[in-house]
Amino acid sequence: MTRRSISLLGVLAASWWIAAPTGWTHRLDECLQAMRVNVATDRLTLDLDLTPGASVAGQVLALLDLDADGEISATESVDYARRLLRDVAVTLDGRGLSLHVVSADASPLAHLKSGDGRLRIRAHAGWDALGTGTHVLDLTNRHLPSISVYLVNATKPADPALLLGRQVRNPHQSEYRLEFTITRQDATDPSPP
Amino acid sequence: MAVWLWASLLGVVPVLRAAESAAVRVTQAADAFVRTLNESQRRGVQFEFNDAAQRTRWSNLPVSMAKRAGLRLGDLTAEQRAAAMNLLRAALSERGYEKILGIVQSDEVLRRQGNSTVPFGQDEFFISFMGKPSVSAPWMLQFGGHHLALNLTMAGDQGVLTPSLIAVQPAMFEWNGKTVRPMGRETDKALALVQSLDATQRKAAVLAFEMRDLALGPGHDGETIAPEGVQVATFSAAQRQLLLELVAEWSGIIHDAAAQRKLKEIESKLDQTWFAWSGPLEAGKAYFRVQGPTLIIEYAPQRLGGDVTMHIHSMVRDPTNDYGKQFLP
Numbered sequence: 001m002t003r004r005s006i007s008l009l010g011v012l013a014a015s016w017w018i019a020a021p022t023g024w025t026h027r028l029d030e031c032l033q034a035m036r037v038n039v040a041t042d043r044l045t046l047d048l049d050l051t052p053g054a055s056v057a058g059q060v061l062a063l064l065d066l067d068a069d070g071e072i073s074a075t076e077s078v079d080y081a082r083r084l085l086r087d088v089a090v091t092l093d094g095r096g097l098s099l100h101v102v103s104a105d106a107s108p109l110a111h112l113k114s115g116d117g118r119l120r121i122r123a124h125a126g127w128d129a130l131g132t133g134t135h136v137l138d139l140t141n142r143h144l145p146s147i148s149v150y151l152v153n154a155t156k157p158a159d160p161a162l163l164l165g166r167q168v169r170n171p172h173q174s175e176y177r178l179e180f181t182i183t184r185q186d187a188t189d190p191s192p193p
Numbered sequence: 194m195a196v197w198l199w200a201s202l203l204g205v206v207p208v209l210r211a212a213e214s215a216a217v218r219v220t221q222a223a224d225a226f227v228r229t230l231n232e233s234q235r236r237g238v239q240f241e242f243n244d245a246a247q248r249t250r251w252s253n254l255p256v257s258m259a260k261r262a263g264l265r266l267g268d269l270t271a272e273q274r275a276a277a278m279n280l281l282r283a284a285l286s287e288r289g290y291e292k293i294l295g296i297v298q299s300d301e302v303l304r305r306q307g308n309s310t311v312p313f314g315q316d317e318f319f320i321s322f323m324g325k326p327s328v329s330a331p332w333m334l335q336f337g338g339h340h341l342a343l344n345l346t347m348a349g350d351q352g353v354l355t356p357s358l359i360a361v362q363p364a365m366f367e368w369n370g371k372t373v374r375p376m377g378r379e380t381d382k383a384l385a386l387v388q389s390l391d392a393t394q395r396k397a398a399v400l401a402f403e404m405r406d407l408a409l410g411p412g413h414d415g416e417t418i419a420p421e422g423v424q425v426a427t428f429s430a431a432q433r434q435l436l437l438e439l440v441a442e443w444s445g446i447i448h449d450a451a452a453q454r455k456l457k458e459i460e461s462k463l464d465q466t467w468f469a470w471s472g473p474l475e476a477g478k479a480y481f482r483v484q485g486p487t488l489i490i491e492y493a494p495q496r497l498g499g500d501v502t503m504h505i506h507s508m509v510r511d512p513t514n515d516y517g518k519q520f521l522p
Contacts, residue, residue: 114258
């Protein structure tokens with residue numbers, strides 16, 4: 001890269017910063033995907049908040065408002081949640097799990113367009129009652145990777161017999177591992193309702 | 194008489210007096226504010242104590258994007274506005290009031306910079322009550338707008354200021370010829386704490402992934418995530434002191450009597466408390482979290498164009514007593 005092109009880039013960057021709205025007080029060009037992971041003896045619950053910034057909302061709305069009627073119906077929300085979950089791979093102790101949508105609620109279209117709306121998804125994956133000992137949950141989120149910021153955290157189980165261990169993530173949190181231990185066989189179901 | 198004497202000797206009475214005077218002082222300031230209002234405004238400021246929608250009607254977003262309810266400061270007369278700010282001053286510690294004032298001023302700086310159709314500025318903050326101000330019955334004072342949400346629940350001599358969103362942009366600015374950093378102390382104290390950690394502690398504290406935002410920001414009431422980082426149980430006395438001084442930047446926003454009680458509670462649970470850091474070891478550039486049984490503090494610089502140190506979001510929560518749920522019958 002020549003010194004001139006570097007200078008030009010500098011000028012462009014400075015111009016962009018000066019021209020950028022000072023009202024840039026919330027996420028614009030990124031889509032926040034914040035996930036909470038709740039494990040129980042018989043199932044996994046994922047809660048995902050997807051919040052697109054205003055300048056990338058169009059990409060999400062194209063997937064969400066399929067009939068382009070300017071409204072997000074309950075069916076469209078659930079359909080989109082199903083397609084999103086196809087991009088989320090989950091395994092427990094190395095065995096693949098199927099996620100199914102429990103609920104999907106979208107903010108009104110105007111809010112989604114302006115960057116203050118979100119889609120809230122709850123999904124479950126069932127499994128046979130787990131035995132005592134340590135288990136490993138692996139999760140990969142490949143939904144909208146070019147525009148997304150990922151957060152993923154385990155929520156505290158209600159059941160004291162279920163102990164959370166290490167959480168391991170890649171730098172961008174699109175890949176996540178949770179180790180947890182069941183300390184007694186009759187652990188009750190701590191899943192959220 | 195004998196009980197009073199023993200209580201005095203044990204140092205209980207001064208604490209009770211301080212707490213009682215805070216409850217009385219805040220209620221009197223609330224009453225004085227209400228007396229300046231007309232009938233329509235009195236209806237506008239008042240909500241039922243159990244109004245769940247109003248309780249959670251707060252956000253980091255500008256008021257045009259996330260509507261607030263209550264009385265807007267810009268719609269008040271100078272006398273009414275002074276009474277509203279006097280109420281805040283009564284409800285908060287001196288340093289807490291100064292911090293909140295700085296956050297309001299920072300939004301005014303955003304407004305004066307222009308170039309935006311979004312309504313910013315010191316007129317765009319809202320005040321409301323949930324329940325009637327009382328020296329004994331539970332009630333809430335809410336104050337907030339863009340980058341600020343104070344949820345203060347009072348019940349007699351008890352008070353909690355959780356959940357509250359404390360944020361700022363720009364994080365440093367000039368105001369009447371002085372440099373103001375509303376969240377400067379917490380930024381500097383956090384760096385001092387992480388720098389005080391030895392290699393083993395730091396390895397545990399510094400997370401190997403990016404935390405680009407709050408995990409438990411607005412809309413996450415009632416959630417508790419698993420703690421991560423380094424356990425404070427491994428801290429030296431000096432490191433514990435640094436942590437408490439950092440925590441006090443949030444727990445000490447409320448008036449002194451409630452703040453002292455809260456800090457003692459936090460101190461009693463330090464061995465069950467965790468400290469995590471994500472990002473470079475530089476002031477204002479990294480996410481950090483302090484999490485204990487009765488406390489979750491998150492601090493998240495925002496990468497929204499430009500210098501991340503100039504735009505900070507933070508949350509303080511008490512998973513056991515948000516909105517003063519312990520005070521309710």
